[in-house]
Amino acid sequence: MxxxxxxxxxxxxxxxxxxxxxxxxxxxxxxxxxxxxxxxxxxxxxxxxxxxxxxxxxxxxxxxxxxxxxxxxxxxxxxxxxxxxxxxxxxxxxxxxxxxxxxxxxxxxxxxxxxxxxxxxxxxxxxxxxxxxxxxxxxxxxxxxxxxxxxxxxxxxxxxxxxxxxxxxxxxxxxxxxxxxxxxxxxxxxxxxxxxxxxxxxxxxxxxxxxxxxxxxxxxxxxxxxxxxxxxxxxxxxxxxxxxxxxxxxxxxxxxxxxDPAIRALAAALATPFAETATDHLVLGLDRDLDEAVKQATRNALTFLNERHGVPPQVGLAYLSAAADFRISQVVDIVKGVHCCIRKADLP
CATH class of the missing domain: 2.60.120.580 (Acetamidase/Formamidase-like domains)
Incomplete structure (x- = not known):
């Protein structure tokens, strides 16, 4: 072995x-x-x-x-x-x-x-x-x-x-x-x-x-x-x-x-860490209540789209609803997690 x-x-x-x-x-x-x-x-x-x-x-x-x-x-x-x-x-x-x-x-x-x-x-x-x-x-x-x-x-x-x-x-x-x-x-x-x-x-x-x-x-x-x-x-x-x-x-x-000021400002505006893969930006939501974790992930995703890409919130929310995936990270760690997956290829 x-x-x-x-x-x-x-x-x-x-x-x-x-x-x-x-x-x-x-x-x-x-x-x-x-x-x-x-x-x-x-x-x-x-x-x-x-x-x-x-x-x-x-x-x-x-x-x-x-x-x-x-x-x-x-x-x-x-x-x-x-x-x-x-x-x-x-x-x-x-x-x-x-x-x-x-x-x-x-x-x-x-x-x-x-x-x-x-x-x-x-x-x-x-x-x-x-x-x-x-x-x-x-x-x-x-x-x-x-x-x-x-x-x-x-x-x-x-x-x-x-x-x-x-x-x-x-x-x-x-x-x-x-x-x-x-x-x-x-x-x-x-x-x-x-x-x-x-x-x-x-x-x-x-x-x-x-x-x-x-x-x-x-x-x-x-x-x-x-x-x-x-x-x-x-x-x-x-x-x-x-x-x-x-x-x-x-x-x-x-x-x-x-x-650098831009990434410091983005991190300060978000309530959680954030991440990326080769294809996606990942924005998190964390809360003891899964519904609240989804809300936080949505708010963080709107903030990310606005801070990083200049997308107005009303447009960002429409985009998230049409194209982004909100996945349950885990439901077993007291604080539950949701990660929003935003395709890099979609962004201007």
Whole structure:
């Protein structure tokens, strides 16, 4: 079984950050008091190892070797085993996610925008987990039918995800790796729970932010303090069970600070981070109420069209209704997410 262990294999970036115990946090995201584990220049690239929380959590025994052995998987990542064994985690007060970082970016100041370009996403293992926990997900109280957790181990075969049905058959589906958590430190000295996303980014779970995408994060503290985690091999929009195909990735990103007035003004006008792929601009809406998340995504999209392209709001709303897609990012992270997809080819 091929595993991409820490400090082994190809490193694509100018620098490398392993998921060691002194360079990760479990359950809480960086805040204004956090100290960076490394520092990079704006415009440089860095390769970051990420660890999936699935398979190491308390309700899974906090022993990944035993957990995966029960599904016939004989080996696990050394850093995942170390986190499960030695990292401090309080599931009653903290989220489940393991994040690597924070990384200071030289010159970043509040009001600037940090661009995160996704340059490479390498699978670190040929397996992962999809979980449904009682009281959580899109059908809380219905699935699982009784209190507890259902965690299904999925594997990768011939470049596709394989999920056993249980009767000898399997469901096979395409892989589309991405990082569910990418963010900057929030401007607070209070603990920042890893589950709900917000203006700092964090657990936004936008499945379109895979290879070639860029995420734009409004900097809130000096140095930005970027971090990432919650790696996925695949996720359907909505993520209705609670998790998707959670599995570890080695990510290479380029971190660039933008301080020009136009992008600072755009970031200040929007209520959330924004993003782009090769074909689309992505504008987000985030709220505990899904209806309000749609409203925020719509308002942000109107602001984007007006600020960036000079489209009057009444024309912008007509265009959005005729041509843009509003997709549910996720409904399982306390704060629900919607991403509006605006085709670049449509814009003047």
């Amino acid at each position: 091929q595993l991409l262990q820490p400090r082994e294999g190809t490193v694509h970036g100018d620098a490398y950050l392993p998921a060691d115990l002194d360079s990760i946090a479990w359950g809480l995201l960086p805040n204004a008091t956090s100290r960076p584990v490394t520092k990079v220049a704006s415009g440089s690239t860095i390769t970051i190892d990420t660890v999936s929380h699935e398979g190491i959590l308390e309700d899974q025994g906090r022993d990944p070797a035993a957990f995966f052995a029960a599904s016939g998987i004989p080996a696990v990542l050394a850093d995942a085993a170390a986190v499960a064994r030695d990292a401090v985690h309080d599931p009653a007060a903290q989220g489940p996610h393991v994040v690597t970082g924070p990384i200071a970016v030289a010159g970043a100041q509040p009001g600037d925008v940090l661009e995160v370009e996704i340059l490479a996403l390498d699978r670190r293992a040929p397996y992962g987990v999809i979980s449904n926990r009682h009281g959580k997900g899109a059908l809380p109280g219905e699935y699982p039918a009784t209190p507890g957790t259902v965690s299904l181990v999925a594997t990768v075969e011939d470049g596709r995800g394989v999920l056993p049905v249980g009767d000898g058959r399997s469901l096979r589906f395409p892989l589309a790796p991405f990082l569910g958590i990418m963010g900057v430190a929030a401007a607070t000295d209070q603990p920042v729970h890893s589950v709900p996303p917000g203006p700092h980014g964090g657990n936004i779970d936008v499945s379109m932010l895979g290879l070639g995408a860029s995420l734009y994060l409004p900097v809130q503290v000096p140095g930005a303090l970027f971090y990432t985690g919650d790696p996925h091999f695949a996720m359907g929009d909505g993520e209705v069970a609670l998790t998707a195909f959670e599995a570890p990735l080695r990510a290479t990103v380029r971190l660039t600070v933008h301080a």
